[in-house]
Amino acid sequence: MxxxxxxxxxxxxxxxxxxxxxxxxxxxxxxxxxxxxxxxxxxxxxxxxxxxxxxxxxxxxxxxxxxxxxxxxxxxxxxxxxxxxxxxxxxxxxxxxxxxxxxxxxxxxxxxxxxxxxxxxxxxxxxxxxxxxxxxxxxxxxxxxxxxxxxAKLLRTPATPQESFSDDPLRMMRAARFAAQLGLDVAPEVQQAMTAMAPRLEIVSAERVREELVKLICGAHPRAGVDLMVETGLADIVLPEIPALKLTADEHHRHKDVYQHSLQVLEQACDLETDDEGPVPRPDFVLRFAALMHDVGKPKTRRFEPGGAVSFRHHDVVGAKLTRKRMQALKFDKDTIKAVTHLVELHMRFYGYGEQEWTDSAVRRYVTDAGDQLQRLHRLTRSDVTTRNKRKAARLDHAYDDLEARIAELAEKEELAKIRPHLDGEQIMAVLGIAPGPAVGKAYKFLLEHRMEHGPVAEEQAVQLLKDWAAEQGIS
Incomplete structure (x- = not known):
């Protein structure tokens, strides 16, 4: 050296x-x-x-x-x-x-x-x-x-900010990225130019913007980068769903609005990432971006209920659709889009577990629906607790501890990650003496549902279940 x-x-x-x-x-x-x-x-x-x-x-x-x-x-x-x-x-x-x-x-x-x-x-x-x-x-x-x-931990431009950002508007995104990566504060004149020139970012290709966004989200201080994007108006062009959260009241009337809640969830998700040997090595873009976007469906689903309460029914489903549309516009690959939107859609699934115990069937469905995103879903769900009410936070944390313990217990007994119907397609056709066709698919679905509800059974019992079902369906 x-x-x-x-x-x-x-x-x-x-x-x-x-x-x-x-x-x-x-x-x-x-x-x-x-x-x-x-x-x-x-x-x-x-x-x-x-x-x-x-x-x-x-x-x-x-x-x-x-x-x-x-x-x-x-x-x-x-x-x-x-x-x-x-x-x-x-x-x-x-x-x-x-x-x-x-x-x-x-x-x-x-x-x-x-x-x-x-x-x-x-x-x-x-x-x-x-x-x-x-x-x-x-x-x-x-x-x-x-x-x-x-x-001085200060970000300035060699020429005037106006000249620099006119030469390459993507530099405004880089400013937010360096705030996130290096913890630098943006000089006042730089932030002013970013605010005035934010619309210039529209001429930059989606691919270049996406790469800067990924680096920002994966930085050591992503909250600072996102906040700068929102303050300067860059987010109105790149991620308009995020500044829209500022206009949405939280249904629990918490001390933070949905925007600040989302930034806190992002920070907490970062804290739950693992080292290189763990299941979610840091920095994990999929987990972080899902944490940022998990509530973007709230503005479109806000309803004022009798008595003054505010509800956001189905904001998880709506949010997943909005997230998919935004990521497609930014030219993300299909696998990344699928992973992030799946987490957004599932982030509310856990709530209610603490109030009533889930059946083994419900736990199996939770694991099966999460699929290869289960470890990220664990972390996203835990990150979504930002209440100041220590008793409530402890109760939710305990409930999720219990759920993870039950998942581990069932996984050890039943290989949850590999849940399949009692019989495969070849076996179904052999038992019923039928050729490939819609009936095989219906039988497969029936056996999978039974597996979910009741757990594994012996092959002889599965064969009898299939024959009884086929008789009810008129399949011979």
Missing amino acids: VSLPHGFPAHAWLPDVVVDLGEVFAAAGHDLSLVGGPVRDLFLGRTSPDLDFTTDATPDQILAAVDGWADAHWDIGRAFGTIGLRKGNQTLEVTTYRAEAYDPSSRKPEVRFGDNLEDDLVRRDFTVNAMALRLPSFELVDPHGGVRDLH
């Missing part, structure tokens, strides 16, 4: 490949600097997953310089001046100095190559990312006070 010069944190480090690449470019007569996130993370005492470099060399000159040194290269980003490299197990990206701007009506950046490091840094998104280390000397270049802003 390469030791850093005086002034850098003693525990900061970089792999040898960084200085090696600097020497390769110096030998070829080109400048090279480590830039952006890797430099920022050195001052935060973190290991950056990416190694990004900038240079005065053109893409063709980059390729010529690393010929014979890099183990592999790819030029899929050549149009943007970026060449990807692999050296050993390290992946590197080298980009020609550039300036980048958006046409007001276009989603795609217009790229212009530059010829010096200082001009390249001023076009970057925030001062904490506008620092560079010249290689191989490791001279720090920080013309916009990035180190100062890191110490």
Whole structure:
């Protein structure tokens, strides 16, 4: 590893490949600097997953310089001046100095190559990312006070916020993301520009917005990022269902409105994630996003009852539909949409367990309906308790402890995760002497229902049950 010069944190480090690449470019007569996130993370005492470099060399000159040194290269980003490299197990990206701007009506950046490091840094998104280390000397270049802003935990832009966000409106989402990831406060002038320019985000592709949203939700402080999106109006474009919660009174007249309740559920869900060896390793986007979206059906289902009470009947079902529609608009993949919406739809299923004991059949259905989302559903349901009433919170917590214990007990006896009918399709056709068709499906459903209600039975009993049912149905 390469030791850093005086002034850098003693525990900061970089792999040898960084200085090696600097020497390769110096030998070829080109400048090279480590830039952006890797430099920022050195001052935060973190290991950056990416190694990004900038240079005065053109893409063709980059390729010529690393010929014979890099183990592999790819030029899929050549149009943007970026060449990807692999050296050993390290992946590197080298980009020609550039300036980048958006046409007001276009989603795609217009790229212009530059010829010096200082001009390249001023076009970057925030001062904490506008620092560079010249290689191989490791001279720090920080013309916009990035180190100062890191110490102050402040997010500012190198140019004016208006210029920065006009160049790339997605940077407004990045501001919220860095608030969530790094715990930085946004400078007043930056927040003002975000609020005034939020509509510009509409020209950015859904895919780019989605990627920033995922990083925000998976950050160390997602509540701060979501709150900033709502305060600036970005959420009105990206997740309009969330600011709509501010207009909805809670049916329990709690001290928090539904919006604040949802943010607290998000925080509590994060606290229930596990380490890498557990069933829900952190950060878990599916759990976190379901926690944020679980009550978005309330505004559409709010009803004022006699006596002044407020109800939100079926907000779980409505919320799942709204969540699916929003995630489809943001171009999430089908599996992620299915997982999140399933949790939203099931998040109310537990309530009532504490008032009346569930039958074994009800417990089986709870597990079967949750499917592969059971561990997340456990955590979402527990997170949904935000009452200040300690007695009520303890009662709900105890009730869910009891439910989990019963699930574990039944699982040990019955392999709940693999619940199937007493007989499969082949056996059904053999017992009844029928060919494939609707009758087989009806018989399968009957046996599954019986399995749910009564638990497992011996094969002989299952055969008799099937024959009796078929006789009642007129199936021969």
